[in-house]
Amino acid sequence: MAVRTVNRLSRLSRRGSGTVVGGRVGMKIAPDLVSSLTSGRCVILVSGTNGKTTTTSMIVAGWGGSVTTNETGSNMPAGHVAALVESKNEHVVLEVDEGWLAGTLASTRPSVVVLLNLSRDQLDRANEVRHLAERWRKALEAHDDDKLVVVANANDPLVVYAADVRANTVWCDVPTSWLADALSCPQCTLAISHVGSAWHCTCGFAKPVKVTSVLGEELVIDGEALKLDLLMPGEFNRSNAAMALTALHCVDVNLEEAIRRVNAIPSVVGRFSVRRWNGHVLRLLLAKNPSGFAAMMATLPEDGSDVWVAINARVADGHDPSWLYDVPFEMLRGHRVYCFGERRLDLATRLDYARVEFTVVDNDSLVPTSKETISLLANYTAFSDWLARSEA
Amino acid sequence: MTTICILYPDLLGTYGDGGNGLAAVERARRRGLEAELVSVGLGDEVPDASLYLLGGGEDGPQRLATDLLRGSSFVSRVRDGANVLAVCAGLQILGMTFCVEGDDEFEGLGLVDVVTLRGERRSVGELASRVDGQLLVGFENHGGRTTLHGVDALGTVIKGRGNDGTLDGYRTKNIWATYAHGPVLAMNPWFCDEILAAVLGAELEPLTSVADQLYQERCRVLSA
Numbered sequence: 210m211a212v213r214t215v216n217r218l219s220r221l222s223r224r225g226s227g228t229v230v231g232g233r234v235g236m237k238i239a240p241d242l243v244s245s246l247t248s249g250r251c252v253i254l255v256s257g258t259n260g261k262t263t264t265t266s267m268i269v270a271g272w273g274g275s276v277t278t279n280e281t282g283s284n285m286p287a288g289h290v291a292a293l294v295e296s297k298n299e300h301v302v303l304e305v306d307e308g309w310l311a312g313t314l315a316s317t318r319p320s321v322v323v324l325l326n327l328s329r330d331q332l333d334r335a336n337e338v339r340h341l342a343e344r345w346r347k348a349l350e351a352h353d354d355d356k357l358v359v360v361a362n363a364n365d366p367l368v369v370y371a372a373d374v375r376a377n378t379v380w381c382d383v384p385t386s387w388l389a390d391a392l393s394c395p396q397c398t399l400a401i402s403h404v405g406s407a408w409h410c411t412c413g414f415a416k417p418v419k420v421t422s423v424l425g426e427e428l429v430i431d432g433e434a435l436k437l438d439l440l441m442p443g444e445f446n447r448s449n450a451a452m453a454l455t456a457l458h459c460v461d462v463n464l465e466e467a468i469r470r471v472n473a474i475p476s477v478v479g480r481f482s483v484r485r486w487n488g489h490v491l492r493l494l495l496a497k498n499p500s501g502f503a504a505m506m507a508t509l510p511e512d513g514s515d516v517w518v519a520i521n522a523r524v525a526d527g528h529d530p531s532w533l534y535d536v537p538f539e540m541l542r543g544h545r546v547y548c549f550g551e552r553r554l555d556l557a558t559r560l561d562y563a564r565v566e567f568t569v570v571d572n573d574s575l576v577p578t579s580k581e582t583i584s585l586l587a588n589y590t591a592f593s594d595w596l597a598r599s600e601a
Numbered sequence: 602m603t604t605i606c607i608l609y610p611d612l613l614g615t616y617g618d619g620g621n622g623l624a625a626v627e628r629a630r631r632r633g634l635e636a637e638l639v640s641v642g643l644g645d646e647v648p649d650a651s652l653y654l655l656g657g658g659e660d661g662p663q664r665l666a667t668d669l670l671r672g673s674s675f676v677s678r679v680r681d682g683a684n685v686l687a688v689c690a691g692l693q694i695l696g697m698t699f700c701v702e703g704d705d706e707f708e709g710l711g712l713v714d715v716v717t718l719r720g721e722r723r724s725v726g727e728l729a730s731r732v733d734g735q736l737l738v739g740f741e742n743h744g745g746r747t748t749l750h751g752v753d754a755l756g757t758v759i760k761g762r763g764n765d766g767t768l769d770g771y772r773t774k775n776i777w778a779t780y781a782h783g784p785v786l787a788m789n790p791w792f793c794d795e796i797l798a799a800v801l802g803a804e805l806e807p808l809t810s811v812a813d814q815l816y817q818e819r820c821r822v823l824s825a
Contacts, residue, residue, distance in 0.1 A: 329615065337615070337659040392611040393643070398661040400611070400643040528726070529740040531783030534620030554815040558787055561811050562623045569811065 243286060243316040246293035247301060250277075252317045253456055256305040256345075257325025257368070258338075259501045260449040263441075264325060265304040266477040267453035271467035272460075276300045282478060285309050286316075307341055311348035314357075321456045323360045325449070327367040328387050329532065330498040338367065342395055345371035358459045360452060363417045366408065370395035373417065381422040381455050382406070383448035386507075387500030389535070424451040428468075430458050435465070438472050441481050445504040479592070483582060484599035487573065490582045491517070491599060495592045497526070499535035502586065506540045509584050516541060516584050519549035519591035520556045526589045533559040541565045547576060550591045603629055603801065606650035607640040608675070612666040613690060616742060618656025620784030621686060624793050624812075625652065632806055647673045652684045652800045655691025657743070657782045660701040663690045670694065670710060679712050684775045684800050689743055689782040692770060693717040699745065713752055713778075715771060720746035720762075728781045729823040730756030730769040737769075737789055738819040739781025747780075755779050760823050790816060 255265045262282050269276045277300065279292035284304040292303065305313045307327070314322065324345070329338050349359065349371060361372035364385035372378045384406075394401050394410040401410045409415035422430045428437045428451050435454070439446055450471050457467050476482040480495045496502040509516060522530045530552050538560055546567045548557045553569055560567040570576055587595055607614075607622045622638050629636035641647055653675070658666060670676065679685055685695070693699035696715035698706050709717075720743075728741040737756050747764040755770030755778060756763070763769030763780050770779035777796060779785060786793035790812045798805050 339659050339661065389611075393662050393665065398612075398665045529616070529742065529783075531617035531620070531740055534617030534623070534784045534787065535614075554811065554818055555788075557811045558815045559620070559784075562620070562627050562787060564627075567811075569814075 241316070242290050243293065243313070244318075246290065247317040247319075250299055250301050251460060252301045252303065252319040252321075253460065254303050254305050254310070254313060254317065254319045254322040255325070255456075256307055256310045256322070257362075258307060258328045258330045258498065259504070260325045260445060261304045263446060263477045263480065264323060264449040264453050265302050266474065267450055267471045268302045268323075268456055270474055271453055271457050271471045272300055272302070272462055273466065273470060274298075274300070276302055278302045279304055280478065286312065289313065289317075307345075310345055311351075314348055314352055318354055319357065321358045321360055321459045323452055323456045324362065324368045324372055325452060326362055326365045326385060326387070326500070327371075327391075328389070328498065328500040329535065330527070339395060342367040342371050346374055350374045360456045360459060362448075362452065363420050364406065364408075366391035366401055366414070367395055369417060370414070378417075379422075379455060379459060380417040380420040381424070381452050382420040383422070383424045383451045384444055385448065386444070387503060389499070422451055422455045424448060428454070430455055430464060433464060435468050437468065440473060440475050441477070443504060443508045479596040482596075482601070484596070484601060486595075486599040487576075488578045489576070491585045491595070492582050493592065493595060493599070494584060494586045495589070496586045497588050499532055499537075502536040502538075503540070505586055506537070509541075509544070511543075513543050514581055514583070515547060515579055516544045516586065517547045517549060518556055519585065519587040519595060520552040521550045521588060521591045521594075522552045522555075523590045526591075530555045538563045538565055549573075550587070550594075603634060603636040603652075604648070604650040605629075605636065605638050605652045605654065606648060607638070607654045607656070608647070609643065609662075609666045609669065610640050610656065611642060612662035612669075613656040613658040615657045615659060615782075616689065616740070617783035618654070618688060621654050621656070621688070621786040624784065624787035624790075625654075625797060628790070628793050628808060629797055629801075631808055631810075634801070643669070647675045647678070650683070652686065652796065653679075655685060655687040655694060657689025657691065663694065663699075664701055664707055666690075667694050667707065667709060676710055676712065679710075679775070682775050684796075685777070686786070686796060687776065687778040688785060689741070689780060692778040692780060693745055693747065695776065695778065696747070713771060713773060713776060714750040715747055715752055716750070717745040717747045720744055724762035724780070726761055727823055728758070728761030728763060728769065729820075730758045730761075730763060730779075730781075732756035732792070735791055736820050736824065737779065737781060737785070737792055738816070738823050739779070739785045739788055740783065741780040742782060743780055745780075787812060788816060788819060 275298040277296045277298040279288045284306045359378040362368045363380040396414040397412040428435045494505045496505040626636045626638040695712045696709040699717040700719040723744045725742045752771045754768035755772045
């Protein structure tokens with residue numbers, strides 16, 4: 210009760226969207242609050258570097274009816290408590306920060322945990338991605354609930370390393386383009402060889418053979434062929450949807466009905482939404498790290514249109530923008546890129562070395578207006594800024 | 602032809618370290634010099650190069666990269682005077698010993714008399730040091746504490762930790778080493794040009810680019 214009151218007070222006093230403040234107070238009141246709040250409810254957890262928020266929304270939509278979720282992306286215990294207190298539905302889907310998976314597994318005792326992918330992201334906060342895979346593995350090994358089903362990406366060697374300690378892991382063979390963080394084997398550090406969609410290491414560590422879901426032209430889950438026809442763009446969203454639907458299959462949701470609802474999602478928390486600002490029409494794309502950027506840039510039209518990119522380096526973004534050099538910005542050659550955000554000079558320098566045409570925007574009002582819809586790629590806090598300053 | 606060679610980017614390239622090769626080759630080309638960027642992958646021979654680049658990596662990959670380099674022509678090439686820029690884990694690899702996975706001591710390549718122990722805490726944040734009267738700016742993220750024995754430091758730390766809170770990196774006749782990882786050459790155009798000039802044995806024409814503005818902005822922020 211106290212938590213809900215604080216959430217309301219926080220919203221009334223306009224000190225934020227309300228969720229995290231209430232949650233922090235809640236964690237102080239009862240450390241095992243998450244356990245008691247999830248007891249008797251059917252919980253699905255979603256974690257990974259990219260696609261957590263989108264996949265969580267897909268599971269919520271696909272499940273249908275009333276579902277409790279942390280839809281604002283507050284994905285640590287404080288946010289979980291706030292969401293769980295706000296609504297008491299039997300069905301719960303929680304997005305979980307990669308670093309909090311172990312504790313959240315233990316406290317929520319979920320029916321299903323979905324592990325999407327692992328790649329470099331905010332290294333100044335999370336440090337090294339292989340350590341993260343090791344921590345996931347230890348947490349899954351230590352988890353004593355045999356009924357837990359792990360739904361895991363069979364094409365990401367770091368995810369496979371974490372999830373293959375469970376006997377009943379449900380593997381998803383979904384396209385995964387970013388493998389730069391798993392070129393050396395997570396088990397023995399030697400080189401992993403990739404042949405087509407298969408991969409293996411000489412130490413025996415390899416892509417799981419028995420996969421439950423396969424995503425190609427069509428999506429096949431446990432032998433059932435489905436037509437995946439998303440409103441949202443991007444190959445990565447097809448992979449997210451395949452894993453979301455596999456998770457729903459594990460809790461016996463009818464897939465025909467679920468896929469209709471997932472197909473119809475127009476955007477998630479502003480991502481992919483079309484907004485207006487100062488006479489410009491903008492399509493907002495969130496890209497927080499190298500793999501996210503590579504995936505988003507692949508969705509851009511190849512018409513030489515202007516592209517806007519906004520980069521910040523606040524706490525939630527990671528203070529170190531070195532990762533800009535891991536982003537294949539060479540993909541933007543042929544476009545003119547307008548550089549926004551607090552670290553626009555870091556971005557411009559990166560683009561300059563990549564031989565991409567750029568303009569550093571120190572004064573927003575000087576950007577030429579275009580009749581076309583402009584793609585705006587922004588990292589975390591820059592995305593929030595643009596969502597707030599633009600209109601639907 | 603000037604060849605710039607990135608060593609094992611699959612293992613040592615955690616923090617945008619590829620940016621150093623890109624900046625070096627671009628800054629040479631923009632002055633009309635012929636330059637190429639090559640990278641050595643797992644299983645490849647180490648080729649002849651004017652400048653070798655070593656980046657940062659996680660514990661396991663750092664150990665593997667060290668063993669691969671130990672068995673390659675790299676060690677004798679550097680002993681014979683080949684030029685190297687080593688950042689982060691690369692700085693530790695060239696030394697006598699370093700620590701990985703807890704306090705396990707691991708033998709480095711022994712090319713420079715420096716020893717790296719596990720630091721009391723991880724050094725994560727902006728790093729600025731004074732190098733020959735100029736500021737070198739960047740970002741560090743490592744768990745090492747490095748001691749130099751009869752080797753000159755590259756710079757004196759004014760913000761961040763570097764080797765030990767006082768000194769950053771080291772400098773020998775043919776090696777530059779710093780804990781400022783990733784795109785340190787991209788962010789510090791003067792440092793990139795100084796290395797290029799030494800490697801080419803020639804003075805370089807001035808080159809202006811947006812990197813100068815970035816460098817000035819970072820200097821303002823980090824010396825404030």
